[in-house]
Amino acid sequence: MSLVARHLEAHGIATVILGSARDIVEHCGVPRFVFTDFPLGNPCGKPYDVAMQRTIISLGLDLLEKAFAPRTTVQTPFVWSEDQSWRDDYMRIEPAGIS
Amino acid sequence: MSRAVDPTHRTSVSYIDKSREYYAARGYANPYRWAHFENVPFATLQRPLAQGVLTLITTAHRIPSKGEPPSLHSVYSLSRDDPPARLSTDGLFWDRDATHTNDLDSYCPVHRLRELVREGRIGQLAQHLHGVPTEYSQRLTQERDAPEVLRRCREDGADAAILVPL
Numbered sequence: 001m002s003l004v005a006r007h008l009e010a011h012g013i014a015t016v017i018l019g020s021a022r023d024i025v026e027h028c029g030v031p032r033f034v035f036t037d038f039p040l041g042n043p044c045g046k047p048y049d050v051a052m053q054r055t056i057i058s059l060g061l062d063l064l065e066k067a068f069a070p071r072t073t074v075q076t077p078f079v080w081s082e083d084q085s086w087r088d089d090y091m092r093i094e095p096a097g098i099s
Numbered sequence: 100m101s102r103a104v105d106p107t108h109r110t111s112v113s114y115i116d117k118s119r120e121y122y123a124a125r126g127y128a129n130p131y132r133w134a135h136f137e138n139v140p141f142a143t144l145q146r147p148l149a150q151g152v153l154t155l156i157t158t159a160h161r162i163p164s165k166g167e168p169p170s171l172h173s174v175y176s177l178s179r180d181d182p183p184a185r186l187s188t189d190g191l192f193w194d195r196d197a198t199h200t201n202d203l204d205s206y207c208p209v210h211r212l213r214e215l216v217r218e219g220r221i222g223q224l225a226q227h228l229h230g231v232p233t234e235y236s237q238r239l240t241q242e243r244d245a246p247e248v249l250r251r252c253r254e255d256g257a258d259a260a261i262l263v264p265l
Contacts, residue, residue: 001158001264003134004231007245010140013252014259021264022111029139037111039194043263044211047202053211057261061148061220064259070139083101086197087112091121 002028009070016060019043026073032063033073038080039090045078052078134237144259151258154225156248157207158233158264159186159200172234174247176227182209191233191265206265225255233264 002025005015009031016032019025020043025033036043036056045053056076063074080086104110119130144151161175162183177183186207188200204210209228215221229248234240252260 001231001233001262003237003240004156004245004248005262006136006140007241008249008252008260009142011249012142013249013257014142014144015262017262017264019264021114023113023115024133027115028134029136031139031141039197041193041198041200041265042205043265044205044208047199047205053204053208057208057211057215060261065144065148070141082103084104085102086194088102089196090112090194091117093121093124
């Protein structure tokens with residue numbers, strides 16, 4: 001998706017990515033990025049949380065209008081849960097082998 | 100087991116590291132080479148969004164209608180006036196243990212955007228939103244899919260795009 005954003009931008013269409021894989025998007029290099037530190041799957045906000053979804057999208061709209069240089073990242077203030085174990089569980093390699 | 104933030108490690112997950120180590124442990128010798136560029140293009144909006152045309156681009160798949168063969172790797176478009184109740188997220192990388200994708204707006208926020216149009220924050224949504232299912236081949240994304248999305252965006256007169264990878 002970062003490659004598509006770059007192509008559109010190079011041809012005059014302003015873009016913003018809403019995403020949760022910060023390293024992949026920033027490694028590629030994109031014009032504008034709204035990062036939400038959630039498990040992959042809900043980069044626009046938790047399911048059915050309309051207020052959160054509106055806030056995240058609005059940050060994206062603000063960035064479209066106000067960013068003045070490429071590689072601008074904004075991180076949203078939301079926390080998935082106090083328990084951070086989802087970070088370890090995704091693609092976990094069990095000591096005895098592959099889960 | 101529950102755990103708190105570990106201040107000796109960066110907080111955000113490195114999917115580049117995780118996937119490299121995961122596939123290496125499965126015996127894949129050649130790690131995936133993620134797209135990386137030094138230079139990044141930048142286009143300034145030519146008019147405020149309240150007067151502009153905005154489109155939405157997702158990596159999710161369209162659910163084929165009855166009898167239609169699934170087309171997992173080609174650009175598709177959907178009418179803004181008749182958005183689907185859901186899209187397919189099968190075959191994409193996302194965390195099935197931690198969450199679900201039953202709410203379209205959590206990854207393809209077409210209803211939220213329609214609200215923002217009604218409220219005047221956005222001039223209008225482009226006639227179509229677009230799907231670009233993630234392609235393993237960066238060459239195909241760059242040479243086939245991205246130009247096709249650009250063509251479709253221009254056809255609809257889009258000034259700007261929100262892109263949401265799952």
